[in-house]
Amino acid sequence: xxxxxxxxxxxxxxxxxxxxxxxxxxxxxxxxxxxxxxxxxxxxxxxxxxxxxxxxxxxxxxxxxxxxxxxxx
Amino acid sequence: xxxxxxxxxxxxxxxxxxxxxxxxxxxxxxxxxxxxxxxxxxxxxxxxxxxxxxxxxxxxxxxxxxxxxxxxxxxxxxxxxxxxxxxxxxxxxxxxxxxxxxxxxxxxxxxxxxxxxxxxxxxxxxxxxxxxxxxxxxxxxxxxxxxxxxxxxxxxxxxxxxxxxxxxxxxxxxxxxxxxxxxxxxxxxxxxxxxxxxxxxxxxxxxxxxxxxxxxxxxxxxxxxxxxxxxxxxxxxxxxxxxxxxxxxxxxxxxxxxxxxxxxxxxxxxxxxxxxxxxxxxxxxxxxxxxxxxxxxxxxxxxxxxxxxxxxxxxxxxxxxxxxxxxxxxxxxxxxxxxxxxxxxxxxxxxxxxxxxxxxx
Numbered sequence: 001x002x003x004x005x006x007x008x009x010x011x012x013x014x015x016x017x018x019x020x021x022x023x024x025x026x027x028x029x030x031x032x033x034x035x036x037x038x039x040x041x042x043x044x045x046x047x048x049x050x051x052x053x054x055x056x057x058x059x060x061x062x063x064x065x066x067x068x069x070x071x072x073x
Numbered sequence: 074x075x076x077x078x079x080x081x082x083x084x085x086x087x088x089x090x091x092x093x094x095x096x097x098x099x100x101x102x103x104x105x106x107x108x109x110x111x112x113x114x115x116x117x118x119x120x121x122x123x124x125x126x127x128x129x130x131x132x133x134x135x136x137x138x139x140x141x142x143x144x145x146x147x148x149x150x151x152x153x154x155x156x157x158x159x160x161x162x163x164x165x166x167x168x169x170x171x172x173x174x175x176x177x178x179x180x181x182x183x184x185x186x187x188x189x190x191x192x193x194x195x196x197x198x199x200x201x202x203x204x205x206x207x208x209x210x211x212x213x214x215x216x217x218x219x220x221x222x223x224x225x226x227x228x229x230x231x232x233x234x235x236x237x238x239x240x241x242x243x244x245x246x247x248x249x250x251x252x253x254x255x256x257x258x259x260x261x262x263x264x265x266x267x268x269x270x271x272x273x274x275x276x277x278x279x280x281x282x283x284x285x286x287x288x289x290x291x292x293x294x295x296x297x298x299x300x301x302x303x304x305x306x307x308x309x310x311x312x313x314x315x316x317x318x319x320x321x322x323x324x325x326x327x328x329x330x331x332x333x334x335x336x337x338x339x340x341x342x343x344x345x346x347x348x349x350x351x352x353x354x355x356x357x358x359x360x361x362x363x364x365x366x367x368x369x370x371x372x373x374x375x376x377x378x379x380x381x382x383x384x385x386x387x388x389x390x391x392x393x394x395x396x397x398x399x400x401x402x403x404x405x406x407x408x409x410x411x412x413x414x415x416x417x418x419x420x421x422x423x424x425x426x427x428x429x430x431x432x433x434x
Contacts, residue, residue: 001109048219
């Protein structure tokens with residue numbers, strides 16, 4: 001029910017954006033994420049972007065885990 | 074897909090599992106609040122990968138499952154009203170109420186339409202100005218802002234035939250109620266990622282501060298959940314329970330302020346009736362006075378009749394974490410996803426459906 005999946009923002013017009021997810025394009029509402037820019041990934045939930053994905057944080061999380069692997073490997 | 078595949082990396086997962094095995098000394102009980110996390114845990118066999126010191130319990134974080142029969146009966150009664158179109162998320166269709174379900178009344182001729190979004194429900198309202206369109210508003214803080222947005226949109230466009238049956242529920246108050254009941258002993262909580270995307274991590278502070286519960290906000294891929302378990306083990310071994318975010322790509326401490334603003338503009342906290350838990354104060358959302366004309370409950374004179382509970386169904390106990398699906402005599406026999414007795418077998422993220430699909434070990 002609280003499922004939200006990453007979608008890539010391709011274009012923006014007013015409160016709407018066209019996003020791509022897994023090769024499919026669809027229109028969504030960006031009313032809840034007015035800060036979103038073309039090229040951002042958003043978390044898409046029931047037709048609305050509920051947050052902009054923070055790419056830097058994602059990379060840092062993966063680096064942290066990779067570091068853990070190299071320390072323990 | 075980006076931001077999904079990276080967080081399913083088996084090699085990194087093995088490292089995190091090794092770390093959990095090495096660090097975990099004392100026996101701890103962790104609850105994953107969210108049904109989405111239950112699915113990840115069962116689907117990827119995460120319980121079997123954890124050391125015996127780490128016990129996992131499923132919580133009440135499935136909006137369909139926690140909707141009380143009395144509320145389901147209201148939705149079904151509305152569907153029977155002449156001229157009404159019900160717009161609902163698909164998960165609600167098969168959930169049995171006291172006497173029927175939305176699916177059954179649809180078979181009997183009621184106009185019940187499955188929508189993906191409130192945006193679709195609004196479109197149905199625009200296309201059918203002579204009919205009343207009632208959106209069945211279920212969901213937690215993740216979904217409530219999208220329903221609020223639809224009400225504001227209807228107001229702006231002057232759409233007069235759009236209504237919401239608000240059965241929204243709020244997560245932190247129910248966790249507090251569970252902890253207060255003393256029925257389940259917990260050491261740590263995997264906090265719901267997409268609820269927290271909206272409300273932030275701060276509303277979980279009370280659990281760490283007042284109850285000594287370690288809290289980590291988690292994403293939904295297997296690596297996210299494993300990382301969260303590792304962080305919880307770390308906190309508990311050090312004896313320093315606090316609130317941390319593992320799902321940092323999706324959740325900020327303050328949450329989504331715009332979404333909170335819209336939600337608070339349209340809704341106000343109200344008591345809510347949770348299946349198996351009962352009425353919890355300030356754990357639901359009702360439309361504020363200025364938006365009451367959108368309130369389906371106030372706009373239609375419905376009589377759902379007395380509430381009946383399904384005989385032998387353990388959904389309530391399962392939602393509180395005191396029983397598991399395999400304790401239920403109906404599980405897999407009288408109650409299956411095709412013929413569900415209780416809602417935990419209907420919703421794809423209900424504990425019973427997850428156990429049914431992904432094994433019961």
